[in-house]
Amino acid sequence: MKHLQSQQAWAYIEDEMEWHQKLKYDRHLEECMDCRRLLDDTRRLQQSMIHAMDAEVPAMPPDFHAQLLDALHKDAESPAASRTLRSKHLFQRRIRYGVSSAATVVLALGIGWFTLHGKLSLPSPTPAHNSVAMGMTGDVTGHQTRKGPGGGVSHHRTNGVLENLASPAQAPANIESPGQAALATTTVPDRLNGLALFQVKTPSGQPIANAHVSVMAGGQLLATGLTGENGQVRPLQLSVPVDPVLYPLFSTAAIAEQGTMTVVVWKQGYRPVVSYDVRVFAGGSSQFSQSLTLQPAAGDPPPILAGYGFSRNGQGYQTSTVAAFVNWVKQAVTVQSVDTAAGQVQKVTSMVGTSNTAQGPGHVAVTVLNQNGRPVEGAQVAVVAGSHISGSGHTNANGVAPVIATSGIADWRFIGPWNISNLSPQITAVVVWKQGYAPAVGMYVPISSTSPTDVTVKLDSLSWRKSMGWNNLSAPSTIAPERLPTTTNAMSYLAWATGQGY
Amino acid sequence: MRCTAGACNERFCEHGCLREHEIAVRNLVYHITHNPNDVDDITQEVFIKAYQSLASFRGGSFRAYLARIARNHCYDVLRRKRVRPETTLGDLTVEQWPGTDGGPEDVFLDKETALEVRHLLDQLGEVDRELMILRHLNEFSYEEIAEVVGMRPGAVRTRISRARQKMQELMERRGQGETPAITTGMGIHRR
Incomplete structure (x- = not known):
């Protein structure tokens, strides 16, 4: 079997290779470290380019979508408007949608014409909610698998005019979301399994024997190994969690469906390396290989951060934080004594150790109201901690669901990038849904064993949205606290928690 | 659609x-x-x-x-x-780089690396850069890109392949020079 060439490596990672060819290379890759390295390098180049290109684009204004819809409506309404496309403040101008009845007729005619021609269906302005496609049935039980995220999501805004016309229609239970039609069929496991191969070498490429390799994920030690004379650790069979925490960071479901882990490598006389890896066993691959370089150093040198998104020198983390993490791992593995010469490091070590324990159980009181502020009874509430549901319940007649749940585990990566004091185990989401209503997802909900947490959710009934002329029924309801996940994240959580695809 | x-x-x-x-x-x-x-x-x-x-x-x-x-x-x-x-980005520094700032998410979007890669992307031609944007950032198929830029899909494929090759070479060259090597991802440092 010939080695992979650059072009084939691209075809491989972009899923453009013929399946039989891919199968051959899969076999070849199990044996060929060089080809695995080429594949890893290619993936890294791809990710770096995407990040570089993406990071440069200025953030989209939150009301961009609404402004665009307004402008399109305006254009449909007045063809003359198109002749002044480049009017200086076209976008900035906030066009209130309080149209006169005559203008509404013109607009309706315009939209109707386009709709008849099957090409345009401008939406009506819709209330100020973020949204998620849904289609909720199922229960919060036995979540060994979750559906792949997908489906459409959008954010909408409106004036209060239409909202004031709201009829207090109650949601019939049999209304289904249009999102139902977009149910994904792919099943994504909560964990990905495979063989991990590690090689440790010097900067000049010489293998390093007797180096410790520890693999961490979700605050737990997954596996450890010692390198042999060839610098390689025996293949480690790993079960790596698919990390929902990552979802806010990526825009495509494909990237979200990946395992993540942190690898710590150390040996006396070398600078330790902490490497954070994503795309582990991604895309159906059952193997992951990595080559790590240790730099010789005397004494107790600070570690080097490597891995996905890290710069060469680990810029962005306090050295003491990384050192503390390494010490924590060392402790966990070999029960070595931590260097307490620097008091600060000892303190940080202790905090990192604590962070790897879920908080709670604590009380979370979730109050669910409908669009008119009336209690919604029988709504399902799930508290999602990391990659499992740590508490669930149903709302009572007052619309309140008292849930006892534990928090997610604060990942050391989420220690404030520059300050460890930000550390807080808040990697927890709350998902609320009921048949006939648009579900809601809130993230970073704090859970504490000492003080209860209040979460208020406003679930829009689908029949109400329909009566209000929402074209987009598949929109998320609002939830407080307001730290909302990205739409992809919301979809993923919803899909996972409700057992439905979105 | x-x-x-x-x-x-x-x-x-x-x-x-x-x-x-x-x-x-x-x-x-x-x-x-x-x-x-x-x-x-x-x-x-x-x-x-x-x-x-x-x-x-x-x-x-x-x-x-x-x-x-x-x-x-x-x-x-x-x-x-x-x-x-x-x-080109001229003398733009890491601090001026318009990536995200402040949040923990920064950890994943290392500015320094992004800026270095961005500098290398600048060394591609205008059209090649567009092709890379369409392919990698917007995730267009070769056929779609061909429609956008008015080329044949085969030609698009070839150009993108060459552009990637050039990026790889640039990164390796940069890694071998006096400037710091770029870590493009998971811990391998090209030198």
């Missing part, structure tokens, strides 16, 4: 599809004009143009149709202004 929310078959529906197109179009607009102040205005103009000329859409990829309009419109704007897009 079917609505990704599965609710309709419209081109300009308000479900996820329109939002999805907004991001892709805006990405392209920014990378052609390099004008952060006008990117939202120009993106909006693209959609209005696309909306006005829907009759000329003959089927196929709707996002490619939008991207083609976006590309042409951007060059119109640049011509009108008689300026060339900024093709």
Whole structure:
């Protein structure tokens, strides 16, 4: 079997290779470290380019979508408007949608014409909610698998005019979301399994024997190994969690469906390396290989951060934080004594150790109201901690669901990038849904064993949205606290928690 | 282009599809004009143009149709202004790099690496850079890209392949030079 060439490596990672060819290379890759390295390098180049290109684009204004819809409506309404496309403040101008009845007729005619021609269906302005496609049935039980995220999501805004016309229609239970039609069929496991191969070498490429390799994920030690004379650790069979925490960071479901882990490598006389890896066993691959370089150093040198998104020198983390993490791992593995010469490091070590324990159980009181502020009874509430549901319940007649749940585990990566004091185990989401209503997802909900947490959710009934002329029924309801996940994240959580695809 | 929310078959529906197109179009607009102040205005103009000329859409990829309009419109704007897009970042420092800041997410979007890679992307030609944007950032197929830029799919494939090759070479060269090696990802340092 010939080695992979650059072009084939691209075809491989972009899923453009013929399946039989891919199968051959899969076999070849199990044996060929060089080809695995080429594949890893290619993936890294791809990710770096995407990040570089993406990071440069200025953030989209939150009301961009609404402004665009307004402008399109305006254009449909007045063809003359198109002749002044480049009017200086076209976008900035906030066009209130309080149209006169005559203008509404013109607009309706315009939209109707386009709709008849099957090409345009401008939406009506819709209330100020973020949204998620849904289609909720199922229960919060036995979540060994979750559906792949997908489906459409959008954010909408409106004036209060239409909202004031709201009829207090109650949601019939049999209304289904249009999102139902977009149910994904792919099943994504909560964990990905495979063989991990590690090689440790010097900067000049010489293998390093007797180096410790520890693999961490979700605050737990997954596996450890010692390198042999060839610098390689025996293949480690790993079960790596698919990390929902990552979802806010990526825009495509494909990237979200990946395992993540942190690898710590150390040996006396070398600078330790902490490497954070994503795309582990991604895309159906059952193997992951990595080559790590240790730099010789005397004494107790600070570690080097490597891995996905890290710069060469680990810029962005306090050295003491990384050192503390390494010490924590060392402790966990070999029960070595931590260097307490620097008091600060000892303190940080202790905090990192604590962070790897879920908080709670604590009380979370979730109050669910409908669009008119009336209690919604029988709504399902799930508290999602990391990659499992740590508490669930149903709302009572007052619309309140008292849930006892534990928090997610604060990942050391989420220690404030520059300050460890930000550390807080808040990697927890709350998902609320009921048949006939648009579900809601809130993230970073704090859970504490000492003080209860209040979460208020406003679930829009689908029949109400329909009566209000929402074209987009598949929109998320609002939830407080307001730290909302990205739409992809919301979809993923919803899909996972409700057992439905979105 | 079917609505990704599965609710309709419209081109300009308000479900996820329109939002999805907004991001892709805006990405392209920014990378052609390099004008952060006008990117939202120009993106909006693209959609209005696309909306006005829907009759000329003959089927196929709707996002490619939008991207083609976006590309042409951007060059119109640049011509009108008689300026060339900024093709290099000059002396932009890591601090000035317009990535995210403040949040823990920064950990994943290392500015230094992004800036270095961005500098290397600048060394590609204008068209090659556009192809890379369409392929990697907007995730267009080769056929869609061909529609956008008016080339044959085979030619697009070849050019993208060469551009990637060049990126790889540039990164290796940079890694061997006196400047720091780029860690493009998971811990392998090219030297």
